[in-house]
Amino acid sequence: MSTAAAPVRTLDAHMVGELRQAAEKLLAEFGTSATSPQLLVRVREVASGFSRPLRDECRPVDTADGLFVIRGLDVDDEEVCPTPSSWATAGDSGAVYDIALLLLATVMGNPIAWEGQQDGRFVHNIVPSPGHEAEQTGASSSVLLSPHTEDAFHPGRAHLLMLGCVRNPDNIATTAASIRKTRLTDTDTEVLKKPVVPILPDDAYEAAQGYTDEAAPAVPALYAAEDGMTLRFDPAYTPLDDADETYRSAYGRLSDELARVSVAVSLSPGEILVVDNDMVVHGRVPFQARYDGTDRWLKRASVRVPGRRTRPAAESTEHGYGQAALEAHAS
Numbered sequence: 069m070s071t072a073a074a075p076v077r078t079l080d081a082h083m084v085g086e087l088r089q090a091a092e093k094l095l096a097e098f099g100t101s102a103t104s105p106q107l108l109v110r111v112r113e114v115a116s117g118f119s120r121p122l123r124d125e126c127r128p129v130d131t132a133d134g135l136f137v138i139r140g141l142d143v144d145d146e147e148v149c150p151t152p153s154s155w156a157t158a159g160d161s162g163a164v165y166d167i168a169l170l171l172l173a174t175v176m177g178n179p180i181a182w183e184g185q186q187d188g189r190f191v192h193n194i195v196p197s198p199g200h201e202a203e204q205t206g207a208s209s210s211v212l213l214s215p216h217t218e219d220a221f222h223p224g225r226a227h228l229l230m231l232g233c234v235r236n237p238d239n240i241a242t243t244a245a246s247i248r249k250t251r252l253t254d255t256d257t258e259v260l261k262k263p264v265v266p267i268l269p270d271d272a273y274e275a276a277q278g279y280t281d282e283a284a285p286a287v288p289a290l291y292a293a294e295d296g297m298t299l300r301f302d303p304a305y306t307p308l309d310d311a312d313e314t315y316r317s318a319y320g321r322l323s324d325e326l327a328r329v330s331v332a333v334s335l336s337p338g339e340i341l342v343v344d345n346d347m348v349v350h351g352r353v354p355f356q357a358r359y360d361g362t363d364r365w366l367k368r369a370s371v372r373v374p375g376r377r378t379r380p381a382a383e384s385t386e387h388g389y390g391q392a393a394l395e396a397h398a399s
């Protein structure tokens with residue numbers, strides 16, 4: 069894994085002012101970042117009035133890195149409250165960043181939430197939580213969060229994942245690996261384009277894990293979209309033992325290639341990492357949680373981009389394990 073420079077889009081003072089003032093105004097109007105239909109309507113109105121330069125910085129990923137970092141917003145560590153000890157107690161902590169993220173997400177596409185995750189909020193808090201150290205979820209710390217497509221089990225998953233940094237005192241890196249940078253043989257690619265095994269719901273979705281109405285659909289790991297290869301990959305929740313040796317070894321080579329091209333992105337407060345969830349798998353290096361209010365703290369938003377054709381048509385028949393993605397804005 070290398071710490072290669074990620075493409076950076078720097079917002080100038082004018083753009084930052086625009087974004088910050090809009091977020092502060094909406095927060096003053098609603099008093100919370102908990103998303104009501106009214107707040108979402110106002111977010112859309114305000115986002116549609118953003119200047120062209122600010123909107124341009126929200127353009128789609130345009131390199132094979134499959135990601136970019138938005139820089140410029142600042143977070144005053146003295147002003148922002150202590151890092152909450154779990155998403156469940158976070159409430160409106162850092163609410164102005166929730167709204168700023170939601171505004172940018174709305175310029176990029178349609179933000180989504182999940183009823184079964186973090187109380188249906190559109191912006192999640194990613195903080196290390198006592199008792200969850202070794203999980204494969206955002207609440208873990210002591211283990212490597214292995215590279216994954218966000219919400220890989222679901223056909224309604226995000227096209228873009230946004231991670232906004234509130235605090236990261238020990239420079240703990242998010243990892244990111246783009247399928248467009250890997251080298252695989254044609255034979256392996258063909259094998260991995262076949263639907264062989266399912267991807268099961270992850271530990272952040274308890275209700276979905278209990279879903280038994282229909283069988284889990286096998287899904288392809290790779291898909292050749294019009295503009296290049298895309299992937300859907302989450303080894304921690306893929307029952308590979310059910311696949312034959314040919315598939316397992318091709319899958320292993322894909323994992324190795326993703327590890328080879330993986331980059332480490334250590335976010336500083338105010339920076340926002342935007343990852344194309346069809347091109348890039350992301351994870352996080354292990355770290356020691358502090359649990360003293362100064363822990364690493366990220367805000368996460370998920371975005372669907374209407375009209376994108378980066379996924380196989382067969383996904384539209386998947387049941388999604390009874391989970392539904394809620395879209396912020398009627399499309």
Ligand SMILES: O=C(O)CCC(=O)C(=O)O
Binds near residue numbers: 352
């Ligand atoms: O903590 C990180 O850097 C990434 C966590 C993650 O996978 C996520 O929030 O989806």
Ligand SMILES: [Fe+2]
Binds near residue numbers: 217
């Ligand atoms: Fe993730």
